[in-house]
Amino acid sequence: MAKPTVDQVWEWLDAVPDPEIPVISLVDLGIIRGVEWQGETLIVSVTPTYSGCPATSIINLDIEIALRGHGIEKLELKRQISPPWTTNWLTEKGRAKLEDYGIAPPQPAGGPSRCPQCHSSNLERISQFGSTPCKATWRCRDCLEPFDYFKCI
Numbered sequence: 001m002a003k004p005t006v007d008q009v010w011e012w013l014d015a016v017p018d019p020e021i022p023v024i025s026l027v028d029l030g031i032i033r034g035v036e037w038q039g040e041t042l043i044v045s046v047t048p049t050y051s052g053c054p055a056t057s058i059i060n061l062d063i064e065i066a067l068r069g070h071g072i073e074k075l076e077l078k079r080q081i082s083p084p085w086t087t088n089w090l091t092e093k094g095r096a097k098l099e100d101y102g103i104a105p106p107q108p109a110g111g112p113s114r115c116p117q118c119h120s121s122n123l124e125r126i127s128q129f130g131s132t133p134c135k136a137t138w139r140c141r142d143c144l145e146p147f148d149y150f151k152c153i
């Protein structure tokens with residue numbers, strides 16, 4: 001079979017959900033740093049998110065399963081740890097999807113800018129750690145709904 005283009009591979013990767021927050025893709029998360037062909041081998045560079053995040057090995061497996069499913073036979077996953085991943089790498093599309101899902105996207109100021117439910121900015125932090133170490137739990141003082149905030153790093 002003909003080698004798929006790099007653009008095609010990016011498209012496939014954009015269909016692989018983040019194991020922790022399945023509404024966004026690995027591409028939305030910003031952890032796929034490069035896709036290139038070296039001869040007949042497809043090289044995908046991946047930067048882990050939070051160190052110690054248990055999802056990292058699952059992510060590599062998901063990438064492999066997805067690309068093998070599209071017929072990629074020679075695949076090498078490179079772990080790229082420098083520069084380290086930051087939440088700034090989340091795509092605009094990813095941020096919008098997070099908010100739709102009820103998770104406040106990371107903000108440079110270090111706290112959510114508005115409630116994902118009612119968009120009020122009258123917020124309080126409930127807990128430093130939410131459902132995963134990557135998130136904190138906040139609550140909106142207007143609609144009283146608790147929500148996850150994707151912590152900025």
Ligand SMILES: [Zn+2]
Nearest residue numbers: 115118140143
């Ligand atoms: Zn609210």
